[in-house]
Amino acid sequence: MKVLILGATGHVGSRLVTHLNRQGYETIAASRGRLNTNIPGRITLDSLNLEALTHYLKGVDAVVNCVAGDKHSIGKGADILVQAAIVAGKPKIIHLSTMSVYGGHEGNITESHAFDPTYGWYAAAKCEAETYMQKYAAAGGQVISFRPGCVHGPGSHLWVSRPANLLRTYRLGDLGDAGDGWSNLVHVDDVVRAIHVGLKISKKAGEALFYNLAAPDSPRWNQYLFDLANGIDATPIKRISRLQLKLDSKILSPAIKIAQILCRKARRDASWLPEPLPPSLSRLFEQHIFLNAEKFSNEYDFTYMSYAQSLQESISWYNDIKY
Amino acid sequence: MIKNISEIPSDTQLEADVCIIGSGAAGLAVALSLAGRGLKIILLESGTEVFSKKTQKLYAGELADEKLHSPPDKYRHRRFGGSTAIWGGRCMPFDPIDFKQRDYIPQSGWPITHADLAPYFPVANRLLEAGEYAYDADTVFGINKPMFQGFASDILMTNNMERFSCPTNVGSRYRQRLSLADDIQVILGANCTGIRLNTTADHVDHLDVASLDGKKMAVKAKQIVVATGGIEVARLLLASNDICKTGIGNQQDLVGRYYQCHIAGNLGKLTILGPTSNVRHGYEVSAEGIYCRRRLSLTEETQQKIKAGNMVARLHFPKIVDPSHKVGVLSGLFLAKNFISYEYGKRLKDGQASLSTYLKHFSNIILDPIDTFRFLYHWLTKRTLAKRKFPSVILSNKSNQFTLEIHSEQYPNPDSRITLIDECDALGMPRVKVDWRYLPADIESVRRSLDVFVEEFRKSGVGNFEFDASKLEEDLTRFGAYGGHHIGTARMGKDPETSVVDANCKVHHVDNLYIASSAVFPTSGQANPTLTIAALSLRLADHLAQKMQAPCQSKHVVI
Numbered sequence: 001m002k003v004l005i006l007g008a009t010g011h012v013g014s015r016l017v018t019h020l021n022r023q024g025y026e027t028i029a030a031s032r033g034r035l036n037t038n039i040p041g042r043i044t045l046d047s048l049n050l051e052a053l054t055h056y057l058k059g060v061d062a063v064v065n066c067v068a069g070d071k072h073s074i075g076k077g078a079d080i081l082v083q084a085a086i087v088a089g090k091p092k093i094i095h096l097s098t099m100s101v102y103g104g105h106e107g108n109i110t111e112s113h114a115f116d117p118t119y120g121w122y123a124a125a126k127c128e129a130e131t132y133m134q135k136y137a138a139a140g141g142q143v144i145s146f147r148p149g150c151v152h153g154p155g156s157h158l159w160v161s162r163p164a165n166l167l168r169t170y171r172l173g174d175l176g177d178a179g180d181g182w183s184n185l186v187h188v189d190d191v192v193r194a195i196h197v198g199l200k201i202s203k204k205a206g207e208a209l210f211y212n213l214a215a216p217d218s219p220r221w222n223q224y225l226f227d228l229a230n231g232i233d234a235t236p237i238k239r240i241s242r243l244q245l246k247l248d249s250k251i252l253s254p255a256i257k258i259a260q261i262l263c264r265k266a267r268r269d270a271s272w273l274p275e276p277l278p279p280s281l282s283r284l285f286e287q288h289i290f291l292n293a294e295k296f297s298n299e300y301d302f303t304y305m306s307y308a309q310s311l312q313e314s315i316s317w318y319n320d321i322k323y
Numbered sequence: 324m325i326k327n328i329s330e331i332p333s334d335t336q337l338e339a340d341v342c343i344i345g346s347g348a349a350g351l352a353v354a355l356s357l358a359g360r361g362l363k364i365i366l367l368e369s370g371t372e373v374f375s376k377k378t379q380k381l382y383a384g385e386l387a388d389e390k391l392h393s394p395p396d397k398y399r400h401r402r403f404g405g406s407t408a409i410w411g412g413r414c415m416p417f418d419p420i421d422f423k424q425r426d427y428i429p430q431s432g433w434p435i436t437h438a439d440l441a442p443y444f445p446v447a448n449r450l451l452e453a454g455e456y457a458y459d460a461d462t463v464f465g466i467n468k469p470m471f472q473g474f475a476s477d478i479l480m481t482n483n484m485e486r487f488s489c490p491t492n493v494g495s496r497y498r499q500r501l502s503l504a505d506d507i508q509v510i511l512g513a514n515c516t517g518i519r520l521n522t523t524a525d526h527v528d529h530l531d532v533a534s535l536d537g538k539k540m541a542v543k544a545k546q547i548v549v550a551t552g553g554i555e556v557a558r559l560l561l562a563s564n565d566i567c568k569t570g571i572g573n574q575q576d577l578v579g580r581y582y583q584c585h586i587a588g589n590l591g592k593l594t595i596l597g598p599t600s601n602v603r604h605g606y607e608v609s610a611e612g613i614y615c616r617r618r619l620s621l622t623e624e625t626q627q628k629i630k631a632g633n634m635v636a637r638l639h640f641p642k643i644v645d646p647s648h649k650v651g652v653l654s655g656l657f658l659a660k661n662f663i664s665y666e667y668g669k670r671l672k673d674g675q676a677s678l679s680t681y682l683k684h685f686s687n688i689i690l691d692p693i694d695t696f697r698f699l700y701h702w703l704t705k706r707t708l709a710k711r712k713f714p715s716v717i718l719s720n721k722s723n724q725f726t727l728e729i730h731s732e733q734y735p736n737p738d739s740r741i742t743l744i745d746e747c748d749a750l751g752m753p754r755v756k757v758d759w760r761y762l763p764a765d766i767e768s769v770r771r772s773l774d775v776f777v778e779e780f781r782k783s784g785v786g787n788f789e790f791d792a793s794k795l796e797e798d799l800t801r802f803g804a805y806g807g808h809h810i811g812t813a814r815m816g817k818d819p820e821t822s823v824v825d826a827n828c829k830v831h832h833v834d835n836l837y838i839a840s841s842a843v844f845p846t847s848g849q850a851n852p853t854l855t856i857a858a859l860s861l862r863l864a865d866h867l868a869q870k871m872q873a874p875c876q877s878k879h880v881v882i
């Protein structure tokens with residue numbers, strides 16, 4: 001089976017390429033080419049380029065869409081991918097969506113839950129992308145969308161090194177009721193394995209499948225933050241008040257963000273700047289969303305990596321890059 | 324879901340699988356644990372999320388002796404979250420010996436053991452935000468941080484420790500979980516005014532519910548959990564006397580009796596030899612950021628040998644009232660006592676102070692400015708502004724001299740009791756009279772323990788402890804009962820002749836009435852009650868789920 005991977009230099013994409021190659025798949029690892037990597041056989045492909053994309057899609061059985069980026073590359077990118085795939089003979093699309101499509105909803109969330117594109121640009125773009133996937137199914141294509149929670153594990157800046165850096169500087173810690181939301185963590189390798197399962201699913205064309213992905217034993221954020229702090233020797237942790245979180249995300253972090261942009265524009269090193277803690281992050285910590293991912297594990301007998309093991313892998317990775 | 328009784332039409336009858344009365348540590352532990360198990364739960368709470376004088380006044384009552392106990396509308400709060408809105412957050416479990424029948428303590432012995440609660444303590448600990456369930460300081464902090472350098476004793480332990488909750492108000496902390504739980508309906512402003520039995524008196528038919536603005540309704544539930552606090556449990560049982568004339572569960576005249584708090588006081592003089600660095604008298608911070616502190620306690624075997632109740636002692640500082648300590652901070656506290664809430668100022672108000680005493684305190688502050696400033700800065704940043712609060716005043720140790728702060732078990736005494744009086748509250752419920760008493764045995768038990776302290780310090784060679792035996796009773800009863808611990812008024816036991824509830828907290832002879840409260844503790848132990856209340860409540864929730872064959876396993880809503 002021949003698979004095209006879009007966003008192949010990203011967190012999930014890069015590990016997916018390695019995994020599929022090891023499993024004997026023939027892969028084409030495509031990325032916009034901004035990142036230098038040593039992924040073998042990587043091609044440069046702008047997924048917003050309809051013609052080029054159509055060309056590559058003609059030769060494959062399936063395409064995995066791991067493209068990240070801004071609103072445009074997510075939303076418009078999905079539109080172009082679907083157009084290209086229709087022209088190219090309808091290869092199977094595995095689309096990496098996100099739990100953000102459920103926006104600010106709280107409680108036990110299954111796949112049938114309504115979308116909430118009003119929650120921010122990211123949610124809006126990801127919702128838009130999913131509507132194109134549905135169009136693809138309606139046009140007779142095969143499509144499987146995965147909606148993972150927070151993808152952590154080795155290589156995860158968002159859910160490992162970012163919180164770890166914030167913990168070390170006492171900008172995160174025990175958040176009390178402001179950290180009472182579920183973390184919905186899922187190890188990057190579980191996402192990779194799920195995509196692999198998705199590639200093997202043969203089903204009637206014209207039907208879109210959606211699956212939430214989150215390890216069912218993921219703890220609440222407070223617990224994860226403590227466990228992480230403990231693993232990276234950032235204890236004793238501090239109780240962080242809502243006021244501090246608010247000041248950090250609404251005043252300090254926007255300033256850091258601006259400084260980062262200025263540095264980048266001036267082609268200066270920005271790595272010395274502290275980690276921003278965006279308001280969307282503090283909002284997530286207190287969002288009581290329990291991403292119910294039973295459907296996928298039940299239908300395909302899929303077992304997630306245990307929380308203890310995924311935590312350990314995240315910690316080892318962080319400690320390795322740090323020292 | 325959380326709503327106010329005003330949103331429910333008058334004279335409605337609500338139905339549920341489980342109805343919990345009270346949203347303090349006990350009620351919320353039961354509710355959170357039962358959530359997600361496929362049962363329909365109603366939680367009735369008298370108060371709302373803000374303190375209201377009018378609601379609090381429902382708690383007012385009489386005292387038999389003002390010197391011995393604080394008024395019943397003090398040291399508890401009638402609001403969402405209950406008394407955890409003002410508690411101090413000190414956590415420690417009851418010890419294995421507390422559950423045992425000890426022949427030297429009449430009426431001691433629980434129908435359950437420490438092992439029965441063991442699975443629930445860790446969750447209770449997390450629920451109260453006191454971190455990991457680990458109470459051995461040698462394990463948590465290592466033996467390199469001893470209380471006294473070089474102190475060794477086989478019978479006087481220093482590894483026993485207490486942990487501090489934020490202090491967490493369980494109401495505000497878990498509000499969002501409750502409001503999202505679609506199987507729980509929390510009704511604020513809803514007072515239970517009566518538990519109504521069927522005519523054969525073996526089953527609760529319904530609960531009467533009323534609001535302060537005159538709304539009345541009823542709740543019919545398969546199981547009832549009364550979690551209204553140690554005084555109010557007795558009041559509700561005694562006042563529900565339409566079918567059982569002496570009140571529910573009171574056939575043996577036990578409800579309201581055996582009322583225990585703790586015996587407490589600061590006394591004696593402990594002098595440690597060598598440099599001040601030999602003593603670790605303050606708090607250590609655990610990995611989870613929890614303030615922890617070692618205490619002195621006697622081993623189980625020693626307690627049994629000297630036939631003494633359970634007791635702990637913490638290192639304390641000289642008496643605040645007496646300005647001869649010359650510590651500016653203490654004088655500052657003395658002068659501030661009138662600005663501190665009743666509950667926390669009480670133990671600072673020690674006797675009458677003359678004008679000259681006040682002046683001496685002023686001069687202490689003026690002569691000790693650096694320490695006073697440092698203290699105030701610490702207080703502001705670690706307490707006033709902090710979410711996890713530094714638990715208490717800890718001064719720098721300048722002299723290696725301490726008094727001991729004693730917290731000791733009270734012997735169960737049937738004459739120490741809560742009764743109803745004729746006067747009624749705004750809802751027509753008879754008010755309570757608190758007649759708290761202590762026994763000579765309570766004092767003698769402390770005396771025997773302290774004698775061991777004296778001997779062990781002498782043998783250790785690290786210091787010296789002495790206390791004025793002739794003033795022991797005075798020192799231990801100066802402020803009366805230790806506030807906020809309301810124990811024993813609906814005691815648990817196997818035998819319906821000598822107890823009110825059984826080992827599952829079910830009122831004997833009533834098949835669906837349960838009590839979640841320190842009211843069911845037959846004895847008081849050395850520990851502050853809340854952690855054990857929460858553990859017992861979690862156990863009760865499991866029992867109810869099993870009894871009702873709850874369709875789902877718990878979705879760990881509690882942790």
Ligand SMILES: Cc1cc2nc3c(=O)[nH]c(=O)nc-3n(C[C@H](O)[C@H](O)[C@H](O)COP(=O)(O)OP(=O)(O)OC[C@H]3O[C@@H](n4cnc5c(N)ncnc54)[C@H](O)[C@@H]3O)c2cc1C
Pocket residue numbers: 344345346347348349350367368369370397398399400401402403404405406407409410411412413414513514515516550551552553555559666667806807808839840841851852853854856
């Ligand atoms: C100043 C202070 C300091 C303390 N410090 C500590 C400490 O350091 N460590 C410790 O372990 N404990 C401490 N305590 C004790 C602790 O607060 C209690 O043990 C704990 O709150 C008891 O929980 P509960 O749920 O049994 O009762 P409560 O917290 O009193 O809750 C009872 C609830 O029932 C409601 N209610 C009452 N009657 C009715 C009715 N008729 N209808 C409907 N609702 C009703 C009330 O509004 C309240 O919400 C302290 C207490 C005080 C006051």
